[in-house]
Amino acid sequence: MTDYIQLGYLDLLPAALLVIFNAGLSILMQLGLLRVLAVSVIRMVIQLSLIGLILTWLFDSANPVFILGIALVMLLLAGREAWARQDKKFSGIWGYGIGTGAMLMAASLATAVGLGSAIRPDPWYMPQYAIPMLGMILGNCLTGISLGLDTLTATALRERQAIESRLALGQPRLIALSGVTRQAMRTGMMPIINSMAATGIISLPGMMTGQILAGVEPMQAIQYQMLIMFLIFGGTGLGVITAVGLGILRLTDQRHRLRLDRLQ
Structure with missing residues (x-):
């Protein structure tokens, strides 16, 4: 077992729809979590993308x-x-x-x-x-x-x-x-x-x-x-x-x- 399935950003969309679904439920049930959820998701995406670029550069430079x-x-x-x-x-x-x-x-x-x-x-x-x-x-x-x-x-x-x-x-x-x-x-x-x-x-x-x-x-x-x-x-x-x-x-x-x- 050495091969792995490579992912693209479009492959993440179905999983992201689950987050959007939960955001919709938050609005429907008036949980007050929409803003916190949106900020958390945006932070996660930005932070992971940045760390990915940093680690790629770091691995290459060693x-x-x-x-x-x-x-x-x-x-x-x-x-x-x-x-x-x-x-x-x-x-x-x-x-x-x-x-x-x-x-x-x-x-x-x-x-x-x-x-x-x-x-x-x-x-x-x-x-x-x-x-x-x-x-x-x-x-x-x-x-x-x-x-x-x-x-x-x-x-x-x-x-x-x-x-x-x-x-x-x-x-x-x-x-x-x-x-x-x-x-x-x-x-x-x-x-x-x-x-x-x-x-x-x-x-x-x-x-x-x-x-x-x-x-x-x-x-x-x-x-x-x-x-x-x-x-x-x-x-x-x-x-x-x-x-x-x-x-x-x-x-x-x-x-x-x-x-x-x-x-x-």
């Missing part, structure tokens, strides 16, 4: 400087999205830096493990492997870190009196906030855990499906998907633990006081 530049842009944009998804944000550079720093460490490590241990492309920075792998890991890290930090700040605000009581009784800050920490980490990791539990029986992941449609042997596509899921979970878990840990240190000080004034 320049490590350009590849690292694209990876850095992806990371910075992911950090901004993680920051924007939090209801209560840390003030100052910490609001952006905690999530972005955790993603940089976790996604870079997971991508390096995948490229260096299993795939081993030559050269190691081949963009057709490095960029898609980094993108999948970053996307899941973004979700986990944003959920973890949002849960951390919201729970700390809600349980402020209980936390301050424990601190007043002499508990160290890490012990006093241990329950909040566990809840934030569990919330951040739960989406990828649920995704792994459903993969293969309830859902067929997009990467595996895309490889099969492109002509890759099913068992080979499954092995690639297993690799990616392991890397995603490893990166997401490490990113959530790092981000929540840094968040706990920022929410307290060395005198073991709760510092909710450091939130916006």
Whole structure:
């Protein structure tokens, strides 16, 4: 299985009609989703078209400087999205830096493990492997870190009196906030855990499906998907633990006081 069916833009029209049909239902049922749906579809088409042109150029050039530049842009944009998804944000550079720093460490490590241990492309920075792998890991890290930090700040605000009581009784800050920490980490990791539990029986992941449609042997596509899921979970878990840990240190000080004034 090596051949794949090539698509043209006209081939996308029947599938696009399903979106138009749903837009019509939104108008008919007065759901108020037409504008949001239209903006989302237009953004998707423009973004995918642009990234397609960029990746085509990147694959042809295979320049490590350009590849690292694209990876850095992806990371910075992911950090901004993680920051924007939090209801209560840390003030100052910490609001952006905690999530972005955790993603940089976790996604870079997971991508390096995948490229260096299993795939081993030559050269190691081949963009057709490095960029898609980094993108999948970053996307899941973004979700986990944003959920973890949002849960951390919201729970700390809600349980402020209980936390301050424990601190007043002499508990160290890490012990006093241990329950909040566990809840934030569990919330951040739960989406990828649920995704792994459903993969293969309830859902067929997009990467595996895309490889099969492109002509890759099913068992080979499954092995690639297993690799990616392991890397995603490893990166997401490490990113959530790092981000929540840094968040706990920022929410307290060395005198073991709760510092909710450091939130916006």
